[in-house]
Amino acid sequence: MRIHAPAILYFDTVRRAGSIREGARQLNVASSAVNRQILKLEEEIGAPLFERRSTGIVLTTAGEMLARHVIVVLQDLERAKSDISALRGARIGHISVAAIEGVCASLLPAVILRMGKIAPRIRLTAQMMGSRAIPDALNDGRADVGITFSPSRTPQVRQAHVAKFKLGAIMAPTHPLAHRQTVTLSACCDYPLLWAGPNLSISALLEPHMQTLGRTVEPMLVTDSIDLTRRLAMTPPLIGFQTPIGLETMLEDGKLVHVPLETARGPIWSDLGIYVRAGRSLPGAVDLFLQVLIAELQGQESI
DSSP, X not given: OOOSOXXXXXXXXXXXXXXXXXXXXXXTSOHHHHHHHHHHHHHHHTSOSEEEETTEEEEOHHHHHHHHHHHHHHHHHHHHHHHHHHXXXXXXXXXXXXXXXXXXXXXXXXXXXXXXXXXXXXXXXXEEOOTTTHHHHXXXXXXXXXXXXXXXXXXXXXXXXXXXXXXXXXXXXXXXXXXXXXXXXHHHTTSOEEEEOTTSHHHHHHXXXXXXXXXXXXXXXXXSOHHHHHHHHTSTTOEEXXXXXXXXXXXXXXXXXXXXXXXXXXXXXXXXXXXXETTOOXXXXXXXXXXXXXXXXXXXXXX
């Protein structure tokens, strides 16, 4: 459904692609035709929209202002397409999801399979991102839905749902601490640690508790990779720190044990949130996806 001027779609595609050539390839249109539309748009607005560099193009201030408008226009068009399809009883549309690494391992596959059964004509795109990048992806239209632990909160992003999970130590079943119901951070520090990097919310949750220990601890490894931490934690006496999300298969297969951390104030809780762009009227397809996602998340939260 292309009811807007081609220049709007061309501008948005080039903005996302980072170059006119790549944007033209995605549009399956000649680069010269895309460039003419961009130049025409710049002439009508009276200001350059892109700064052309040898490495590609970046938005100018005027380009950023226009981008905010175009994002709203195209997302509203997607909602209109979804609403019109609903009148015919059809469930169609496209949903772009940005999720952290741990969610991509288990939660998201379950939701995608469920969506495939109830709405097979809805197309999904999934991108793995860090917690800090997801709000920007929602704001600039690269993602419709974001799933992440404790992102930086901005007025442009709205929390649609939140679930709480206990942060715990993960280790091999043969580890000396594996039989405990809960474990303290101090007890974990007697063993080689796999520490979360600064881009993970786990690091921010643990740092205040580490500072109260009154001891200096040098982790064996600091990494932003959830998967690397899980793989190394299977070798005793290494210990990593994560929530149970994404560990389901490893826990069931007996490859890892998740022991909740306990402090003087109780467990350490980590909030997994579902986010959308604030102020946006969600298309029916996105709303349906949120319903399926929230139901799956609530099921895992109760385990």
